[in-house]
Amino acid sequence: MDKVIMAKDLSLSYSNNETIINQVNFSINSGDFVFITGASGSGKSTLLKSIYGALKPKQGSLIVGGVELKGVLKSKLNFLRRHIGIVFQDYKLIKEWTIEKNIMLPLIINGYDKSITQSQVQKLLKHVRLNHQSGKYPLELSGGEQQRVAMARALAHNPILILADEPTGNLDDYSSQLIWNLLEGAKSQLNTTIVVVTHHIPESINVDYKHFHIEYGSIHEVN
Amino acid sequence: MKSIKNHLSLIIALLSILFSIQVFIIADRSIDAYKEKLANNYSVVVVSQKRLTDKTLLGINKIISSVTELEPDGIIKRLNANISPKNTELLKLTLPKFYKLKLKYFPTPDEINELTQDLLKNKNIKKVEDFSHTHDTTYKLLLLFKGVITVFSISMLVVTILLIFKELKIWQFNHSERMNVMGLFGAPVWLRSAVLFRLSIVDALIASVLAFIVFAYISSSTWILQHFSDVGIEVQMFNPVNDFLFLLVIAITLSILLASLIVLGHKEEV
Numbered sequence: 299m300d301k302v303i304m305a306k307d308l309s310l311s312y313s314n315n316e317t318i319i320n321q322v323n324f325s326i327n328s329g330d331f332v333f334i335t336g337a338s339g340s341g342k343s344t345l346l347k348s349i350y351g352a353l354k355p356k357q358g359s360l361i362v363g364g365v366e367l368k369g370v371l372k373s374k375l376n377f378l379r380r381h382i383g384i385v386f387q388d389y390k391l392i393k394e395w396t397i398e399k400n401i402m403l404p405l406i407i408n409g410y411d412k413s414i415t416q417s418q419v420q421k422l423l424k425h426v427r428l429n430h431q432s433g434k435y436p437l438e439l440s441g442g443e444q445q446r447v448a449m450a451r452a453l454a455h456n457p458i459l460i461l462a463d464e465p466t467g468n469l470d471d472y473s474s475q476l477i478w479n480l481l482e483g484a485k486s487q488l489n490t491t492i493v494v495v496t497h498h499i500p501e502s503i504n505v506d507y508k509h510f511h512i513e514y515g516s517i518h519e520v521n
Numbered sequence: 522m523k524s525i526k527n528h529l530s531l532i533i534a535l536l537s538i539l540f541s542i543q544v545f546i547i548a549d550r551s552i553d554a555y556k557e558k559l560a561n562n563y564s565v566v567v568v569s570q571k572r573l574t575d576k577t578l579l580g581i582n583k584i585i586s587s588v589t590e591l592e593p594d595g596i597i598k599r600l601n602a603n604i605s606p607k608n609t610e611l612l613k614l615t616l617p618k619f620y621k622l623k624l625k626y627f628p629t630p631d632e633i634n635e636l637t638q639d640l641l642k643n644k645n646i647k648k649v650e651d652f653s654h655t656h657d658t659t660y661k662l663l664l665l666f667k668g669v670i671t672v673f674s675i676s677m678l679v680v681t682i683l684l685i686f687k688e689l690k691i692w693q694f695n696h697s698e699r700m701n702v703m704g705l706f707g708a709p710v711w712l713r714s715a716v717l718f719r720l721s722i723v724d725a726l727i728a729s730v731l732a733f734i735v736f737a738y739i740s741s742s743t744w745i746l747q748h749f750s751d752v753g754i755e756v757q758m759f760n761p762v763n764d765f766l767f768l769l770v771i772a773i774t775l776s777i778l779l780a781s782l783i784v785l786g787h788k789e790e791v
């Protein structure tokens with residue numbers, strides 16, 4: 299099976315050189331549905347940052363989609379990122395764009411033509427139950443609504459890998475279920491690889507999944 | 522709302538730069554026009570023992586544009602009306618010759634000195650009257666005027682540029698969020714900064730058009746035209762094609778430069 303993510307003796311730290319992730323080894327296969335748990339401040343978001351190339355490996359190697367991220371060229375990283383969909387913990391929506399345009403962003407970057415973009419965005423707005431708000435700006439939405447926009451944006455371009463940082467952190471049970479259904483659908487219909495950081499794994503989840511736990515800078519798989 | 526404010530601050534900054542540049546150009550043109558007028562009124566008088574040909578005089582210094590011989594009749598008339606015509610002719614021959622030299626442009630004091638020296642090297646020339654005292658004062662006044670305008674324009678430029686640098690940080694902040702997010706979804710640098718460049722070029726266009734309107738208005742204002750005609754000079758204050766294009770090129774260059782500074786200064790956050 300294809301390995302979408304492969305970490306070997308991977309260490310991560312910020313500019314202050316404090317080690318957050320310490321020499322970890324793990325791999326994630328194509329089509330895997332992975333939950334990552336861990337205490338607040340344990341380094342879950344940090345690990346995701348390294349997977350989308352915002353934080354370079356301090357030591358060891360990290361290969362994502364066949365691309366070694368240690369010392370990766372900017373152009374190659376951009377290419378890789380165009381095939382990843384990310385839901386950020388702080389959403390990172392573009393404030394001066396309508397939510398419709400925010401969801402379009404990955405489609406614009408990937409150069410899809412207007413009609414495909416339009417129909418894809420309408421479909422996603424319906425899926426996250428925001429089709430009546432498409433003309434609003436992010437700051438006119440509730441936190442949970444913004445989070446659903448972020449999810450729609452991450453799904454827009456049918457990426458091969460979705461990284462979601464607490465995608466249901468601000469949602470009620472009903473909306474959370476919406477999100478889990480969308481992620482399950484992406485896995486089962488498009489074989490998308492999915493990595494979700496969460497504080498607890500939903501009991502209702504309907505797919506086989508792996509569970510990694512981060513503690514004291516190491517990662518181990520929970521069975 | 523906030524974005525309109527950002528637009529305005531760049532437009533106003535560009536406009537004030539264009540304004541000070543054009544004011545400097547107008548002042549420079551006025552001074553040139555005034556110098557030409559002075560050159561037309563200014564002349565050097567040469568007294569020579571013998572008749573000199575125009576060619577000889579013109580060959581003495583390149584700055585001389587024309588030579589006129591001053592008729593001695595008036596002088597003779599004043600001497601004595603009773604001199605016989607034959608003696609008058611004789612007297613005319615012995616009288617020194619007077620020549621009025623017109624210059625091509627309004628000379629600097631140094632150029633006047635040089636001209637005087639050159640003229641006196643000719644052994645026939647006995648005296649040169651260059652009216653250098655009056656000339657000196659006028660010339661210094663012109664220089665002072667030009668200096669004041671230059672200082673004014675430069676200080677306006679400096680203040681505007683300082684303001685722009687202060688604003689630059691805010692613009693950088695406003696654009697960095699979008700550029701960052703686009704980068705996280707793999708947008709290449711040109712696409713990330715496309716909006717920024719488009720905005721700044723639009724701002725440059727708006728500023729240039731505003732400058733056009735301002736100067737078209739100023740150059741047709743009778744109040745200002747009256748001032749110029751009082752001084753006796755004719756100056757084109759704003760050429761709607763050349764000057765406009767010049768200002769447009771400056772505005773676009775500046776705004777592209779600013780946008781590039783923002784793009785170069787953008788650091789991907791971790």
Ligand SMILES: Nc1ncnc2c1ncn2[C@@H]1O[C@H](COP(=O)(O)OP(=O)(O)OP(=O)(O)O)[C@@H](O)[C@H]1O
Nearest residue numbers: 312313318336337338339340341342343344345791
């Ligand atoms: N930009 C940064 N610069 C320096 N240190 C950072 C930065 N971001 C995070 N850290 C540190 O790295 C550690 C891990 O942070 P991280 O955001 O990965 O935690 P997390 O597991 O996602 O926590 P949470 O569940 O609260 O989101 C923390 O100690 C934090 O202080």
Ligand SMILES: [Mg+2]
Nearest residue numbers: 342343387463
């Ligand atoms: Mg986190």
